[in-house]
Amino acid sequence: MAMRDAQARVTRLRDYRAPDFLIDRTELYFDLRPGGDLRPGGDLRPGRTEVRTTLSLRANPARAEPGSELRLHGEGLELLELTLDGRALGSGDYRLEDGELVIPAVPERFELYSRVAIHPEENTALEGLYRSRTLYCTQCEAEGFRKITYYLDRPDVLSEFTTTIEADAAECPVLLSNGNPVAEGSAGPGRHWVRWHDPFPKPAYLFALVAGDLACLEDSFTTCSGRRVALRIYVEPKDLDKCDHAMASLQNAMAWDERVYGREYDLDIFMIVAVDDFNMGAMENKGLNIFNTSCVLARPETTTDAGFQRVEAVVAHEYFHNWSGNRVTCRDWFQLSLKEGFTVFRDSQFSADMGSPTIKRVEDVNLLRTAQFAEDSGPTAHPVQPDAYEEIANFYTLTIYEKGAEVVRMIHTLLGPEAFRRGSDLYFERHDGQAVTIEDFIAAMADASGRDFAQFQRWYRQAGTPRVRVDGSYDAAAQRYRLKFEQNCPPTPERADKQPLLIPIRLGLVGTGGDLSLHVPGLADGATELVFELSAASQTLEFERVTEPPIPSLLRGFSAPVKLEFDYRREDLLQLLRRDSDGFNRWEAGNRLAVGVLRELIDARLAGQRLRFDPALTGAYGELLEDQQLDTAMVAQLLSLPSESYLSELAEVIEVEAIHEARQFARRQLAETLRPQWLAAYERHRVAEPYRADAAQIAHRSLRNLALAYLLQLPDDDLIELAWRQFESADNMTDVNAALAALLNNPAPPAQERAREGLQRYYERWRDEPLVVNQWFQLQAWCPLPGGLERVRTLMEHPAFELRNPNKVRALIGVFSAGNPVNFHRADGAGYDFLVAQVLALDGLNPQVAARLLVPLTRWRKYPEPRAGQMRDALQTVTAAPGLSRDSHEIAAKALR
Ligand code: B3K
Ligand code: ZN
Numbered sequence: 001m002a003m004r005d006a007q008a009r010v011t012r013l014r015d016y017r018a019p020d021f022l023i024d025r026t027e028l029y030f031d032l033r034p035g036g037d038l039r040p041g042g043d044l045r046p047g048r049t050e051v052r053t054t055l056s057l058r059a060n061p062a063r064a065e066p067g068s069e070l071r072l073h074g075e076g077l078e079l080l081e082l083t084l085d086g087r088a089l090g091s092g093d094y095r096l097e098d099g100e101l102v103i104p105a106v107p108e109r110f111e112l113y114s115r116v117a118i119h120p121e122e123n124t125a126l127e128g129l130y131r132s133r134t135l136y137c138t139q140c141e142a143e144g145f146r147k148i149t150y151y152l153d154r155p156d157v158l159s160e161f162t163t164t165i166e167a168d169a170a171e172c173p174v175l176l177s178n179g180n181p182v183a184e185g186s187a188g189p190g191r192h193w194v195r196w197h198d199p200f201p202k203p204a205y206l207f208a209l210v211a212g213d214l215a216c217l218e219d220s221f222t223t224c225s226g227r228r229v230a231l232r233i234y235v236e237p238k239d240l241d242k243c244d245h246a247m248a249s250l251q252n253a254m255a256w257d258e259r260v261y262g263r264e265y266d267l268d269i270f271m272i273v274a275v276d277d278f279n280m281g282a283m284e285n286k287g288l289n290i291f292n293t294s295c296v297l298a299r300p301e302t303t304t305d306a307g308f309q310r311v312e313a314v315v316a317h318e319y320f321h322n323w324s325g326n327r328v329t330c331r332d333w334f335q336l337s338l339k340e341g342f343t344v345f346r347d348s349q350f351s352a353d354m355g356s357p358t359i360k361r362v363e364d365v366n367l368l369r370t371a372q373f374a375e376d377s378g379p380t381a382h383p384v385q386p387d388a389y390e391e392i393a394n395f396y397t398l399t400i401y402e403k404g405a406e407v408v409r410m411i412h413t414l415l416g417p418e419a420f421r422r423g424s425d426l427y428f429e430r431h432d433g434q435a436v437t438i439e440d441f442i443a444a445m446a447d448a449s450g451r452d453f454a455q456f457q458r459w460y461r462q463a464g465t466p467r468v469r470v471d472g473s474y475d476a477a478a479q480r481y482r483l484k485f486e487q488n489c490p491p492t493p494e495r496a497d498k499q500p501l502l503i504p505i506r507l508g509l510v511g512t513g514g515d516l517s518l519h520v521p522g523l524a525d526g527a528t529e530l531v532f533e534l535s536a537a538s539q540t541l542e543f544e545r546v547t548e549p550p551i552p553s554l555l556r557g558f559s560a561p562v563k564l565e566f567d568y569r570r571e572d573l574l575q576l577l578r579r580d581s582d583g584f585n586r587w588e589a590g591n592r593l594a595v596g597v598l599r600e601l602i603d604a605r606l607a608g609q610r611l612r613f614d615p616a617l618t619g620a621y622g623e624l625l626e627d628q629q630l631d632t633a634m635v636a637q638l639l640s641l642p643s644e645s646y647l648s649e650l651a652e653v654i655e656v657e658a659i660h661e662a663r664q665f666a667r668r669q670l671a672e673t674l675r676p677q678w679l680a681a682y683e684r685h686r687v688a689e690p691y692r693a694d695a696a697q698i699a700h701r702s703l704r705n706l707a708l709a710y711l712l713q714l715p716d717d718d719l720i721e722l723a724w725r726q727f728e729s730a731d732n733m734t735d736v737n738a739a740l741a742a743l744l745n746n747p748a749p750p751a752q753e754r755a756r757e758g759l760q761r762y763y764e765r766w767r768d769e770p771l772v773v774n775q776w777f778q779l780q781a782w783c784p785l786p787g788g789l790e791r792v793r794t795l796m797e798h799p800a801f802e803l804r805n806p807n808k809v810r811a812l813i814g815v816f817s818a819g820n821p822v823n824f825h826r827a828d829g830a831g832y833d834f835l836v837a838q839v840l841a842l843d844g845l846n847p848q849v850a851a852r853l854l855v856p857l858t859r860w861r862k863y864p865e866p867r868a869g870q871m872r873d874a875l876q877t878v879t880a881a882p883g884l885s886r887d888s889h890e891i892a893a894k895a896l897r
Helices: 237-242 244-261 305-320 333-354 357-376 398-431 438-449 570-579 583-606 615-626 632-639 644-650 656-673 675-684 695-711 717-729 733-744 749-766 770-782 788-796 806-819 830-843 847-853 855-862 867-880 886-896
Strands: 021-031 049-059 070-073 078-084 095-097 100-103 109-118 128-132 135-139 159-168 174-177 180-186 191-202 209-212 215-222 228-235 269-275 288-292 467-475 480-488 503-511 530-534 538-543 551-553 563-565
Touching: 135 269, 135 288, 159 174, 159 209, 174 191, 215 237, 215 244, 228 237, 228 244, 244 269, 244 305, 244 333, 269 305, 288 305, 305 333, 305 695, 305 733, 333 357, 333 398, 333 438, 357 398, 357 583, 357 632, 357 644, 398 438, 398 503, 398 530, 480 503, 480 530, 503 570, 551 570, 570 583, 570 615, 583 615, 583 632, 583 644, 583 656, 615 632, 615 656, 615 675, 632 695, 644 656, 656 675, 656 695, 675 695, 695 717, 695 733, 717 733, 717 749, 733 749, 733 770, 749 770, 770 788, 770 806, 788 806, 788 830, 806 830, 806 847, 806 855, 830 847, 830 855, 830 867, 830 886, 847 886, 855 867, 855 886, 867 886
Parallel strands: 021 159, 228 269, 269 288, 467 563
Antiparallel strands: 021 049, 049 109, 070 100, 078 109, 095 100, 128 135, 135 209, 159 191, 174 209, 180 191, 215 228, 467 480, 480 538, 503 530, 503 551
């Protein structure tokens, strides 16, 4: 059933047509009948659930052509009964076509009743209604509702839903759906039912149902207009002690959205349910968010700092969708970034406000520049508003989410916070209750600000990462400084000729005493920063009264998602690192410096030369380690070397070993030379107080554990014992994981011995906590020491590994293939064969997760032979597999094109 037709059926934006019919009301009755036992450890014997649906349909007055044929989506449904206005339809009255129910002649307005059977226990694709351990849940975005009942499963059909759920009262005491509970009762011996009504018309992708024996953390929030909203987080009873952080995050997010965007929550109840088997992080179903447990549950002993921050960010993200996504939704799936890009931008603003804005920005930019830039230069590159797709599930990409958020951030930069807020107010007010387009969003921004966005909109339609080349020249006699900007964008699959974009470049000039005052026509006196709008292929900016040769600080705060090229001398970067008033650009200067040093090492390694380490970097790092003024979190970010994936993204040709070895060499050099400073930092940043996931403590732990990771580059028994003591005595998962990872990645035999013992203790202690077991898999999948593939193969046989659980697949197979380059790309190609075997095994169970695993192979063109050929062969094996899903086929075939 998970299998899909691999024939390429392309859906195109230009073919959009308004729906022929509208559904005013949707009444659902679910009769849940499991085959086996729902208790923990209970079996998943096939059950049978009946769905009875009554739809109030009418012809859409805005439809393109008059006609009386009704086509409803439906996949894998067993049709038991169909009536139209109470009259039973026989097999001559309708047809079942590939994925559609067609009724050739229907009236202008009518009621359609259908009764279907579905099999949630057998649903391993985790789309539609499925079983996750002890409960039933749904995932309908993008096109999962059609696996529940016959419907117009498209986001521009909004309907008022009433949902009744009937189930065994002992096994499923909790029955949830969207909106407010309106009635309940008993349904014969041992059975009960609950009815929910959602007053806000919504598309089917926002529908949700949950049933099971769940415990609940309850709290409340009083909105700005004084309404009390009940907040409930439902989890398996064993997890009730891990919900406080999610609850606090939710309350913070609700208050923040009122304060910053003027958005008040609308229903009387807001629920979050945590489930173990989930394809993504979470889902914003109206009033009933369903979450991957990894994005809700948090406790110091089981969750890292990064885990706590992720919970806060995802809870906020899904909550923010209540306005950006639910109240105003998407007309079609080409508009996906309308809700995702905007909502990611909103959640990043929120996280910045809750913690450290500069650190949040550095983290976001790192993700964008490693993963999104790689996507944007590869065979699956697509615009933020794509124009065609085969399988929409493949388009929940870094481009839609992260680049989409960057585009919204640029609008914010161009308009400033007040005009941007007027624009968002207008957008929500004008389109409340509608399904709209990215153009509608831009129009609201334009109308509220009076600004013309015609050129800017190219950001949505052109794929690829633009390059901006900047050259500076100083004329001492005239006291003039001139910056020349040039932009160009490399070709991507959808189009080769790129038009110039409007690129906002926030910048300043740094002199010996810090920021210089800028003298540019039209700029207020005394200003030290401006936003330069680069709109042509080439443009110049001139500064007058510049009394010393300045160092330009360009693209402050990473004001546009571009690759900025400027030939900085190393001493200039050192100056910016010390003096730039923009925190992000201080970090960026250090990052550029480190990239330069690492590239030299990579080149030397490839030329077979001895590796020589530029002492400038050691000097800078030493200075940073002694600097007691600078923010600790910032120091930790500054001292982290660029990742292997970032270096790979920057490279024309990815030389896996050279990159790995150069970076390792640099880490060892820095560890050796600065050993006393790292040790001092390790001691200085010890946190004495009980664990809190606040910015200050997180900063201390990150610098301290970074110091530990550097120190453990050295084969020194004392340092190995230092890590072991941390592993044994830590009261929180951040420190436990950091110590274990440091030991695991150190090849010295005593470290390996400690690591083995540590892994065993860790597993014994946490074997009943799936989220911790996932981290245990991850740590091992990451380890770059030789023999990684063998270790991963062994772990696949471990009783805790399950191919059906996406978190386990991501922790082991996903982390290995995307996060362990030296082992995955080993010379004999065995890593690729392994991945292909796993993808094919998974494809029949869960195509969405299988297709995502293919991403590392799609970059094959950037690797030298023989790797490129091996990776291409691996992709060919995938495309040739019989019965391949549409999801995997689209990715593999595009990569080969
Ligand atoms: N909107 C969901 C993503 C659903 C993915 C479906 N394949 C999560 C989010 O972005 O909030
Ligand atoms: Zn989202």
